Amino acid sequence: MNAIPVIIYIIDDDAEVRKALSRLLRSAGYTTRLFGSAGEFLVSGEARFSAGCILLDLAMPGLNGLELQEHLAASDCQRPIIFLTGNGDISKSVRAMKAGAVNFFTKPVDDNELLKAVEEALRVDASVRASCMRRHSASAKLETLTPRERQVFEKVVAGRLNKQIAADLGIVEKTIKVHRSRMMRKMNATSVVDLVHLASLAGVNPNIYPKAQA
Amino acid sequence: MPESPSVLAALVHELNQPLTAILSNAQAAQRFLASDQVDLEELREILSDIVTDDKRAAVIVRSIGAMLQQSSDDRKERPK
Secondary structure (H helix, E strand, C coil): CCCCCEEEEEECCCHHHHHHHHHHHHHCCCEEEEECCHHHHHHHCHHHHCEEEEEEECCCCCCCHHHHHHHHHHCCCCCCEEEEECCCCHHHHHHHHHCCCCEEEECCCCHHHHHHHHHHHHHHHHHHHHHHHHHHHHHHHHHCCCHHHHHHHHHHHCCCCHHHHHHHHCCCHHHHHHHHHHHHHHCCCCCHHHHHHHHHHCCCCCCCCCCCCC | CCCHHHHHHHHHHHHHHHHHHHHHHHHHHHHHHHCCCCCHHHHHHHHHHHHHHHHHHHHHHHHHHHHHHHHHHHHHHCCC
16 A cells, blocks of 8 residues: 555646645655646546645636535545635635535645645545545455355345345255355455445445345 | 726735745745755745745735725715
């Protein structure tokens, strides 16, 4: 995980501001990438597969900061955002924070405050990426199952016993056991609890089967 | 001049950009100077950018001053 370089993305339409913020972050040892517009940043698609955070100007021509934030939120596993704004627009800052921004500063911003916010954003990013990776890995394991194993997986997660699953699927219990052990191996799970956890990570709803009638 | 207040607001907003650049450049320079290896070329560039941004700010301040002067002249010409 440490092999991924940490990059601070600076998006501001003012070239001098970009350059100055970049120097400040470099003076603290960070690597930066600069973008003159939200569109330029989106097209690059860079932040998707890296670690880091985004320093985003709120008021930009074209796609503004809040619109970019919305756009990024729609896709999975995005980098945390620190907003910078020219004027202390309270309603916009509230909107940005509610939409998941980690911080919001009025320009000009003091170095200590900004660097502290960047540190915090990087901590948020690390945990976001870790949970993102767990979800992706669970989904990837699920993809390796055959249709039959997948059926067995869903039944087990829903709390059905081998005998019940055999009846549900109309096959003998012995075959169910074979599918089940293959499925457990592929999912790298040792217990039903593991399996339920993987199911929830992969976004599989465990309550797809109604409970047996009393 | 009905657009004057919004133009003024835009100019004040615009003033924030050079101020932001100047502050971050100066603080970056302080941090670079505190490190073991000082890159003089980088420091020269920083100082040159601070000068440019200061002048840019001065131009904006002058526009704001001129605008304020004009609106006060307008008020004098049209007494109630």
